[in-house]
Amino acid sequence: MAILHSYPFCPQSRFARLVLAELGVEPSVVEEKPWERRLPFLEINPGGNLPLFIDDDGLAVPGALIIAEYMDDTRGDTLRDRRFLPRDIAERVEVRRLLDWFLVKFHAEVSDYLATEKIYKRFMPTELGGGSPDMGAIRAARTNVRYHLKYIGYLIATRNWLAGDRMTYADLAAAAHLSVVDYLGDVPWDENETAKHWYARIKSRPSFRALLAERVPGMAPAEHYDNLDF
Amino acid sequence: MAILHSYPFCPQSRFARLVLAELGVEPSVVEEKPWERRLPFLEINPGGNLPLFIDDDGLAVPGALIIAEYMDDTRGDTLRDRRFLPRDIAERVEVRRLLDWFLVKFHAEVSDYLATEKIYKRFMPTELGGGSPDMGAIRAARTNVRYHLKYIGYLIATRNWLAGDRMTYADLAAAAHLSVVDYLGDVPWDENETAKHWYARIKSRPSFRALLAERVPGMAPAEHYDNLDF
Known part of the structure; x- marks a missing residue:
């Protein structure tokens, strides 16, 4: 297995x-x-x-x-x-470009900071770096997420899904990373309705259920976290 | 074109x-x-x-x-x-694992520090971050490179090339990143003969010639940089 x-x-x-x-x-x-x-x-x-x-x-x-x-x-x-990585060469490049965008760039600028500072550090022993969060890192991530949200809105304004007409790995990568930030209440959804509607579509998929059911021990999620019509 | x-x-x-x-x-x-x-x-x-x-x-x-x-x-x-990304599934995974190792990990721990601090900063305007190198970053990179050299030696001790019997993207990625570090004289080749012999093999390929002919204006390369029998 x-x-x-x-x-x-x-x-x-x-x-x-x-x-x-x-x-x-x-x-x-x-x-x-x-x-x-x-x-x-x-x-x-x-x-x-x-x-x-x-x-x-x-x-x-x-x-x-x-x-x-x-x-x-x-x-x-x-x-x-x-197929989440389409056969067409130009589409494959676009999906991989956005995969890199979210798995590397968004991770380095937003989700890694927030997951580490607000979640991991609660459970890490002090000698491995646990303890209180670095507020500077959290502020930087909160500033950066706005620019990424805008980029998602910009892409979705002309396409059905992030990389084109069909859902691809790009949407799953972006939504997976955003879901952690959203649990923490750090996605300013009000700033971009287009991005918000796209996320609501992905979040309603059965594949998302297990993620929405998880809780960080001792830390409640943002109120709208598991609300499909947020 | x-x-x-x-x-x-x-x-x-x-x-x-x-x-x-x-x-x-x-x-x-x-x-x-x-x-x-x-x-x-x-x-x-x-x-x-x-x-x-x-x-x-x-x-x-x-x-x-x-x-x-x-x-x-x-x-x-x-x-x-x-083919530098072999058809076989297990071999593809191994090549991609090592590509990630060198393009992401080695870059973050060694080559990005050294290229930025010792080369880019000479040419960047001050307002964009140019100026004298951060010696702490250089020292960290010099410590990290030893561990990576050991890993290359460890892999080559049981294989002809980094990812297996044939040359793949993994070898090209590792050698490309090392070539920048080597220009700067920061690869401690004496610490690992096995890694050194592997690099000498790649460095002798015609594809490498253009890289070995390049110079950073105002900065000579390490003495052995373009010597194929270093």
Whole structure:
């Protein structure tokens, strides 16, 4: 049976979980605390990053982007219209451009700061960096998210989904990362109705249910977090 | 005609240049200073990152990894044994894992620090961050590179090339990034003979010649930089 090593509020793990759920793959999910750097985990994944997918044959596939590529390599041809990395060359470039935008740029500028400062640090031992959040990092992330929200609105104003007419990995990546920021109440949805409607569409998908049901122990989500008509 | 927007000592640009040279693609190369964030450049590449490849049809392909994937999508099937992202699923995962290792991890821990502090800052205007190098960042990079060199040696001890029996994108990515560090004399080759021999093999390839001929104005390379039997 396939296994997904992941952490509930790790945005990269959430992207992989959405991809797997959309494709009907139901791995056994194992929680891995990213800051622990456990030796048995590093032995199968020297980079130590999350998520890590182990397929039915025991092949270890590390990292959100590589898992997405692996799923396309192994299942893409049979998915036809539901393929999240389309066959057309220009569309593939656009999906990968936006995947990079959200998995790397948005992560570095917004979701990694907020997940680390507001969530991870509550559970990390002090000697590994746990403790009170760095307010400077949180403020920077809150400023940066506005620019990304605007970019989503700009794209959706001319397209049905982020990368074009159909839903792709780009939408799942953006929504996965935003879902963590949204739990914390840090997405200024009022500033962009177009982006908000796009997110409401994705959030209503069955693949999103498991994410919306999760809670950070001792920390309630923003009021609208699991409201599908927010 | 295809165009590559790149910067001479940008390690990500060097990876794309090696890939294109190995595949016999000869774009017209346009220098783009990464810190300038020129508007006409951002219009075709909103992320502003280098390199940017424009194919014969005018399709803009941004970023080293996406260019590598694009080349495999468009030419992979015809390359047979010279394919740098092999067909086999487990091999694809391994090549992508190491691509991520060098393009993301090595970049963040070593080559970005050194290229920025020692090269870019000499040419950047003060208001954009130019000036004297941050010695703390340089020291950190010099410490980190030793661990990466050890990892290369560890992989090459059991394999012919980084990801397996044949040369792949993984070797080109690692060598491209190391070439910038090597120019600066910051690779402690004496610490790992196995890694050194692997680098000497790659460095002798015709695709590497253009990189070895380049000079940073006003800054000589390490003595052994363009010596193929260093």
